[in-house]
Amino acid sequence: MECPANTSSLLETRHLKKYFKVKGGLLHAVDDVNIAIPHNRTLGVVGESGCGKSTLGRTIIRLLDATDGQVLFNGEDILKYGRRKMKAMRRKMQIIFQDPYSSINPRMSVAEIIAEFMIVHNTCSSRTAAFQRAAELMDTVGLARRYANVYPHELDGGRRQRIGIARALSLDPQFIVCDEPVSALDVSIQAQILNLLMDIQEDRGLTYMFITHDLSVVKHISDEIIVMYLGQCVEQAASDELFENPMHPYTKALLSAIPEPDISMRTKEIKIIKGEITSPINPQPGCRFAARCEYAMDICREQTPPLLSPWDLRQEIEKPGGKHFVACHLYTGNGHSE
Numbered sequence: 406m407e408c409p410a411n412t413s414s415l416l417e418t419r420h421l422k423k424y425f426k427v428k429g430g431l432l433h434a435v436d437d438v439n440i441a442i443p444h445n446r447t448l449g450v451v452g453e454s455g456c457g458k459s460t461l462g463r464t465i466i467r468l469l470d471a472t473d474g475q476v477l478f479n480g481e482d483i484l485k486y487g488r489r490k491m492k493a494m495r496r497k498m499q500i501i502f503q504d505p506y507s508s509i510n511p512r513m514s515v516a517e518i519i520a521e522f523m524i525v526h527n528t529c530s531s532r533t534a535a536f537q538r539a540a541e542l543m544d545t546v547g548l549a550r551r552y553a554n555v556y557p558h559e560l561d562g563g564r565r566q567r568i569g570i571a572r573a574l575s576l577d578p579q580f581i582v583c584d585e586p587v588s589a590l591d592v593s594i595q596a597q598i599l600n601l602l603m604d605i606q607e608d609r610g611l612t613y614m615f616i617t618h619d620l621s622v623v624k625h626i627s628d629e630i631i632v633m634y635l636g637q638c639v640e641q642a643a644s645d646e647l648f649e650n651p652m653h654p655y656t657k658a659l660l661s662a663i664p665e666p667d668i669s670m671r672t673k674e675i676k677i678i679k680g681e682i683t684s685p686i687n688p689q690p691g692c693r694f695a696a697r698c699e700y701a702m703d704i705c706r707e708q709t710p711p712l713l714s715p716w717d718l719r720q721e722i723e724k725p726g727g728k729h730f731v732a733c734h735l736y737t738g739n740g741h742s743e
Contacts, residue, residue, distance in 0.1 A: 449627030
């Protein structure tokens with residue numbers, strides 16, 4: 406799957422792959438993913454559980470070792486970095502984990518958790534300076550300083566997640582992977598955390614990869630969205646364009662399942678996805694969604710569809726609103742468009 410290189414991108418992946426050895430062969434968790442995230446922008450990554458979105462984020466920042474491909478940060482392939490050079494790169498790339506409790510040390514106080522990275526990387530002149538900086542970060546994320554000596558189990562989920570955000574900011578990174586940072590929180594708290602992340606991005610000029618399964622959330626925060634299915638990117642477009650003009654059958658099904666808080670929408674058709682999920686272990690050529698797709702053709706089971714722009718294929722002028730890429734034989738010319 407090809408996606409054009411973007412010279413203005415802070416981060417870019419090229420043919421990135423992450424396979425896991427399991428009983429029976431190789432599990433293709435991330436399979437040939439090409440993305441580009443410009444400076445100060447947010448790329449949303451959506452898909453159902455098991456599609457590989459969290460693995461993609463962790464492979465990009467090298468919490469997991471890639472099987473193949475490239476991860477370019479400011480034009481340099483960080484997958485080639487040694488241990489010492491990668492440690493320095495950690496200051497520029499951080500992650501906010503899904504579970505704010507399991508991702509922080511329960512034996513450390515709030516101030517100690519936030520100051521830990523600064524002490525490890527020697528970014529402050531002294532421990533005292535690190536703790537002073539931690540207090541300032543607590544102010545930034547809306548966490549009262551009276552919680553500085555409190556332990557994580559004494560706080561609710563929203564405050565714990567603010568700790569995780571403050572810790573991620575402690576090294577002044579340029580890029581942050583937000584791995585479902587609001588999925589474990591109440592709806593009212595979700596809105597607070599999302600608005601906090603957006604305010605911090607505007608103030609600090611950060612670049613985000615926002616991973617979620619909640620399409621309502623991703624629309625609120627993302628500039629561009631990719632839809633993943635069984636390790637592959639099946640659709641990519643600007644946020645508004647994806648919601649107004651979904652093209653892949655899987656994307657259409659996901660969008661139809663979004664609850665509508667409007668009684669006039671009670672007759673809204675919900676596209677139910679039927680059929681068995683294709684095994685991601687040693688997958689055969691062909692579209693991985695074909696077994697569940699109502700539009701599947703013979704070619705769908707024989708050839709893997711490339712990620713292309715249908716308007717380029719039709720030799721038309723670029724569609725207003727930006728590029729829209731989809732991996733589906735309905736639009737490649739081998740099949741037929743709806």
